[in-house]
């Protein structure tokens with residue numbers, strides 16, 4: 001029995017709160033007697049909804065404010081969607097645990113059409129992810145991609161208003177929010193390769209807080225972590241910032257990792273792909289290998305164009 005209280009810093013969006021509650025429940029299950037409190041905060045990224053996210057500091061913005069909360073000692077841990085976690089951590093903080101992955105695929109959501117293939121020529125599809133846009137445009141250059149931001153509920157209400165024929169969201173978010181019935185199609189990873197870390201929840205804490213790290217340990221899922229380490233190593237080598245058309249996805253096949261990576265132009269006209277299979281004992285090496293092949297194919301020029309366009 002422990003009598004400790006652990007505080008979780010979290011954003012107030014429904015998905016962030018779900019993830020924090022999930023970690024809280026699992027911690028209490030693993031450690032009867034442990035008290036877990038949520039410290040919910042509105043971050044700047046949640047308040048500024050009219051500007052492109054990249055212009056208000058990127059997705060990393062959400063994470064930074066939670067990190068400040070831990071460094072100030074107002075919270076002990078922060079729970080994140082792994083795909084939103086920047087590659088580098090501030091001094092004194094680190095990723096302690098990665099929990100078991102939910103379905104990593106992108107979801108096709110529509111009130112009219114059952115699948116991507118059913119969309120008529122010129123249909124309007126909502127997403128603000130350059131990764132999704134690039135892959136959609138590659139397989140369906142006739143589609144019109146329209147900007148879509150906000151949390152999952154906001155995005156769904158814009159679809160329901162009739163502003164889009166379909167929108168693309170992460171399956172994991174919809175499943176967690178018990179809105180699985182909104183998913184018309186789980187898009188094959190061959191058609192839309194996910195973002196690194198998509199569908200996985202990670203927990204960050206102070207690296208000198210051994211007591212907390214020991215409490216978190218039972219939540220770690222080794223297989224998910226191996227896969228996500230490979231994906232993040234690729235992103236890190238490509239210096240994949242917040243809003244870039246980079247995709248990667250690792251699967252385990254016995255003791256092998258199969259890692260697929262992609263960098264493409266937002267219009268889908270240039271799409272570089274590479275995949276490797278290799279030992280699961282060194283996931284980072286595989287991530288770096290895929291990144292270097294993509295760089296050899298010209299990935300840097302594509303990424304530079306995206307960064308320059310963003311800064312216009």
Ligand SMILES: NCc1[nH]cc(CCC(=O)O)c1CC(=O)O
Nearest residue numbers: 081083169170172173198199200
């Ligand atoms: N970009 C925001 C975000 N961050 C994590 C998820 C979904 C859950 C996950 O991937 O873990 C979403 C929503 C979405 O992309 O539809």
